[in-house]
Amino acid sequence: MRVPELRIGILLKARTFLSVASGREGFPADAVLYRKHQRDGKAIPCIPGSTVKGVLRKSAAKVAHLLGLTSCRSVRPEREFTCMGAQSREGGPCDVHKVFGAPGHPGRSRSCVEVTHFLPVAGPDEGRKWFESGEFWRSPVRPSAEPRPLSITRVGISDRAGVASPGLLYTYEQLPIGTMFYGEVAIRARDAELRKKALKLVLAALANLRLDRLGRAGIADVMVLEISEELRSLAEEDPDCRLLLRGLEEGWWS
Numbered sequence: 001m002r003v004p005e006l007r008i009g010i011l012l013k014a015r016t017f018l019s020v021a022s023g024r025e026g027f028p029a030d031a032v033l034y035r036k037h038q039r040d041g042k043a044i045p046c047i048p049g050s051t052v053k054g055v056l057r058k059s060a061a062k063v064a065h066l067l068g069l070t071s072c073r074s075v076r077p078e079r080e081f082t083c084m085g086a087q088s089r090e091g092g093p094c095d096v097h098k099v100f101g102a103p104g105h106p107g108r109s110r111s112c113v114e115v116t117h118f119l120p121v122a123g124p125d126e127g128r129k130w131f132e133s134g135e136f137w138r139s140p141v142r143p144s145a146e147p148r149p150l151s152i153t154r155v156g157i158s159d160r161a162g163v164a165s166p167g168l169l170y171t172y173e174q175l176p177i178g179t180m181f182y183g184e185v186a187i188r189a190r191d192a193e194l195r196k197k198a199l200k201l202v203l204a205a206l207a208n209l210r211l212d213r214l215g216r217a218g219i220a221d222v223m224v225l226e227i228s229e230e231l232r233s234l235a236e237e238d239p240d241c242r243l244l245l246r247g248l249e250e251g252w253w254s
């Protein structure tokens, strides 16, 4: 895949324990990570790009109105509950749907936002190197960090008897606080107006995400590590984007 022109290199830092999916369907409920198998047979924890994109989309829907952009604020993805549905066709899709696309309706509205998987890195410097290489958009990458998950074993208690239920002993894994993940977000849109809207929504969504939830219980801090020259010049054209970018680049951690 060609490396996109408008791209942002992002570092996520876990502020709480993050759960790794055990492979058991739907458990634990707040898992945002799964194990991605590498060519060498090892499995590293990974936050799927689709998960990050979903989080960004929700975040964008919350703040769109602050930027003079529209959001139908639908919490249901099905077409009939959103601006894509028949009842609300007069106005056409809202800005959030135009930018992020409509899940399940690729023909009607393609997304302008693309997100890579987020993989563990040793620190910001490693993230910057990945940005420079553009490799996250090409082949499967192999970052250097190998975070050690902690295994946690819990016992299910039967409500009725108040004792441990047989068969309800379970183990799951959590990544330690401070684990860092690197990944990239890109904007691809032919239409110049749409490109500007997409940039504004993505930057605002990232700013709003700061210390927001990742999964039901996990919290991660967000920092913009690098941006492409093309993205910087686009951001310079708009006062809101300029301000948002400045805040995101300075970061909020010490």
Ligand SMILES: [Zn+2]
Pocket (backbone or CB within 6 Å): 071, 072, 073, 074, 082, 083, 084, 093, 094, 095, 096, 097
């Ligand atoms: Zn909408």
